């Protein structure tokens with residue numbers, strides 16, 4: 001199995017990212033000077049610099065949105081609540097899986113009019129009573145959309161956990177591509193609990209005390225029929241350089257540096273303003289006395305659904321831009 005497939009298939013709802021961390025550790029161990037896991041579960045890899053450079057923290061989150069079991073009813077249906085930014089409507093009729101391998105399908109209370117919320121959903125795991133259901137999974141157990149990867153055309157991949165495993169892939173590829181010696185010290189953080197409020201990156205940034213921060217995450221696009229918001233970012237348009245989202249207004253000097261490096265290295269980029277959402281950049285920028293921070297985004301369709309779709313040419317552009325930033 002390729003590294004990317006293994007990343008996309010790894011079970012890892014917020015707070016339970018350990019398996020994904022093991023996959024990443026195995027892939028990058030040979031190319032970093034140290035790697036450890038902190039008390040929250042962040043996987044932190046360090047590449048020493050030449051001594052005259054800056055300390056740069058780069059973050060990509062390992063966690064994936066999911067559903068947590070709140071109870072089971074008398075007929076064996078699991079009742080659930082959201083873990084992260086779940087759009088309940090996009091989960092209905094989907095397939096889910098728990099860490100212990102129990103599988104389920106998602107139904108919704110038909111009486112719900114309009115927008116269903118996660119609490120209106122239920123998960124059918126094939127149980128016929130509350131006792132049977134709670135013998136299969138426990139209250140508090142989490143499930144995620146069952147992993148699969150679908151190739152669309154020549155360049156595109158769809159998978160439920162693109163957000164944000166594709167960014168973990170970008171960060172790992174950038175690390176693997178670094179020359180033996182470079183000036184900047186690089187603290188690569190594969191963070192936990194981004195989807196529930198940038199929690200892992202907050203702790204990691206405080207500990208790392210970086211001179212500059214970069215988050216890598218997916219971003220929304222406007223290149224589908226009747227998009228919710230008109231955005232110029234599109235699949236195949238290159239790496240997106242974030243200007244702002246709901247969590248961060250990127251530091252102008254970092255944005256300018258990214259745009260300059262993209263020109264110098266002939267990397268296709270597009271400017272991104274996302275009127276909603278958040279990334280680890282928001283947590284890094286606000287740590288201690290403040291940190292100049294930017295973000296590189298992989299354009300992605302259908303975010304927070306089973307169909308999260310990216311273009312591999314954009315992924316390559318993101319690897320190139322991130323590598324250039326780490327060496328700048």
Ligand code: CO
Nearest residue numbers: 085163195304
């Ligand atoms: Co997300």
Ligand code: ZN
Nearest residue numbers: 163164217218
């Ligand atoms: Zn994300």
